Amino acid sequence: MTIDYQLIIEELKPIKIIQEAEKIKQLSLDYYYFSPILEKQLGEKKADLVVIPNTEEDVLKVAQICVKYKIPLTVRGAGTGNYGQCIPLNGGIVLDMSEMKKIKWIKSGVACVEAGIKISVLEKETKKHGWELRMIPSTYKIATLGGFFGGGSGGIGSINYGQLKDRGNLYRVKVITLEDEPKIIELKGDETRQINHAYGTNGIITELEIPLAPSYNWLDVIVTFPDFIKALKFGQELADSDGIVKKLVSIQAKSIVKYFSSLKPYFEKEQDCALLSVDENSLFSLQELVKQYDGEIIYQQNLSNINHVNLIEFTWNHTTFHARNIDPTITYLQTFFFTIEKVEQMYKYFGDEVMMHIEFLRVAGKAIPAGLQLVKFSTEERLNEIIKYHEDNGAFIANPHTYILEDGGRKSIEPEQLNFKKKVDPYGLMNQGKMRSWK
Numbered sequence: 001m002t003i004d005y006q007l008i009i010e011e012l013k014p015i016k017i018i019q020e021a022e023k024i025k026q027l028s029l030d031y032y033y034f035s036p037i038l039e040k041q042l043g044e045k046k047a048d049l050v051v052i053p054n055t056e057e058d059v060l061k062v063a064q065i066c067v068k069y070k071i072p073l074t075v076r077g078a079g080t081g082n083y084g085q086c087i088p089l090n091g092g093i094v095l096d097m098s099e100m101k102k103i104k105w106i107k108s109g110v111a112c113v114e115a116g117i118k119i120s121v122l123e124k125e126t127k128k129h130g131w132e133l134r135m136i137p138s139t140y141k142i143a144t145l146g147g148f149f150g151g152g153s154g155g156i157g158s159i160n161y162g163q164l165k166d167r168g169n170l171y172r173v174k175v176i177t178l179e180d181e182p183k184i185i186e187l188k189g190d191e192t193r194q195i196n197h198a199y200g201t202n203g204i205i206t207e208l209e210i211p212l213a214p215s216y217n218w219l220d221v222i223v224t225f226p227d228f229i230k231a232l233k234f235g236q237e238l239a240d241s242d243g244i245v246k247k248l249v250s251i252q253a254k255s256i257v258k259y260f261s262s263l264k265p266y267f268e269k270e271q272d273c274a275l276l277s278v279d280e281n282s283l284f285s286l287q288e289l290v291k292q293y294d295g296e297i298i299y300q301q302n303l304s305n306i307n308h309v310n311l312i313e314f315t316w317n318h319t320t321f322h323a324r325n326i327d328p329t330i331t332y333l334q335t336f337f338f339t340i341e342k343v344e345q346m347y348k349y350f351g352d353e354v355m356m357h358i359e360f361l362r363v364a365g366k367a368i369p370a371g372l373q374l375v376k377f378s379t380e381e382r383l384n385e386i387i388k389y390h391e392d393n394g395a396f397i398a399n400p401h402t403y404i405l406e407d408g409g410r411k412s413i414e415p416e417q418l419n420f421k422k423k424v425d426p427y428g429l430m431n432q433g434k435m436r437s438w439k
């Protein structure tokens with residue numbers, strides 16, 4: 001059935017609609033191009049219309065019209081996803097949630113907000129009450145909270161609270177369905193797993209209630225080490241040091257330091273290093289640990305100092321971002337190593353072809369190393385060989401070179417997500433082509 005978009009525009013009025021081709025193109029894409037594989041597959045995809053709702057009623061109306069005319073619908077937060085999660089494969093409507101940004105309330109340890117709020121805006125407010133988010137992505141300045149839960153996994157703070165999908169990290173959501181009669185439903189506790197990291201394939205999240213963490217005076221610290229293995233072991237011990245309050249333990253091989261242009265003044269030479277965020281009262285204990293591993297603190301800055309460089313924006317996938325700014329042929333992997341011995345094995349095997357970047361995070365109560373290694377891309381075959389070698393040797397790759405939900409981090413669809421989709425999106429209109437099991 002061909003869709004008459006002029007008619008749709010009339011029916012959608014007075015909701016804000018974008019029709020300019022250039023703007024539609026821009027709002028149809030994300031950071032898919034970090035992957036040379038996705039770059040080839042997705043660069044030409046675009047929506048027919050972008051719709052920007054202001055209220056839940058607007059979203060309900062868009063849902064009703066999409067169901068009535070069977071229009072594909074792709075939800076967008078800020079479009080900072082890395083795997084083409086918010087790129088529409090079959091045109092249709094992109095629903096840009098960025099105007100749904102109200103803070104409903106913040107009270108001791110909990111915040112309730114609309115899904116399109118920028119994470120940085122929310123955190124600025126929670127800090128006024130002595131709280132901060134349990135975890136944030138390195139894109140926190142622009143990413144939305146709905147997009148983080150829809151497409152992200154964790155980040156700064158995951159060393160304490162694990163990943164977004166872990167029980168207790170999301171209290172409640174409101175979701176709008178694409179049934180014959182679209183409606184607003186609420187999911188609580190474990191039920192929220194149905195929409196977590198589901199790429200917006202099974203419902204439009206309009207509101208979230210999230211737990212918060214106590215806010216600290218964070219100190220950004222860079223420590224250099226004589227070699228990578230010392231830096232790695234230091235990272236594990238710091239991650240395991242329950243008495244040292246921290247929210248970021250990022251270990252970078254010296255081959256990566258050349259990509260950190262604005263950090264260069266602090267480095268005498270390229271050295272293996274740790275980028276950290278620790279509570280300022282933990283500094284003395286940190287210094288003792290640094291000494292134990294022959295490290296040297298080359299930078300420390302309180303975040304309230306206006307001259308500080310924001311170290312967060314050199315970690316997680318921002319490391320890839322900086323490397324690609326200098327060398328656009330660089331791509332990346334996402335790897336759960338589970339032990340530092342496994343990291344060491346891969347570090348020695350691949351050398352500089354796979355530059356080691358480790359983030360420590362908590363998985364089932366244990367601090368483990370996960371990698372966002374930089375890869376000098378040559379061919380797709382070689383990239384697949386590198387992935388296979390990791391997998392054959394017991395490292396788990398959450399493949400960032402696919403837009404298919406099942407082929408990325410989870411390897412299979414959660415049955416609860418598929419069942420939920422059957423209920424809330426019976427016509428399969430939401431983010432078509434991303435959930436293979438739907439077919």
Ligand SMILES: Cc1cc2nc3c(=O)[nH]c(=O)nc-3n(C[C@H](O)[C@H](O)[C@H](O)COP(=O)(O)OP(=O)(O)OC[C@H]3O[C@@H](n4cnc5c(N)ncnc54)[C@H](O)[C@@H]3O)c2cc1C
Pocket residue numbers: 030031074075076077078079080081082085086097115116136137138139142143144145146147148149150151152153154155156198199200201203204205206316317318321431
């Ligand atoms: C440089 C860089 C660094 C990054 N660092 C991190 C990191 O530290 N940790 C991390 O987890 N990720 C990271 N990412 C990925 C991404 O930035 C985050 O996951 C971010 O939180 C996504 O938010 P967004 O608002 O941009 O979502 P989008 O990219 O717009 O959307 C992500 C997915 O969620 C869906 N979605 C968006 N809003 C809704 C909604 N209201 N209802 C239902 N579905 C919705 C979309 O359809 C899409 O599938 C990084 C990306 C880049 C480019």
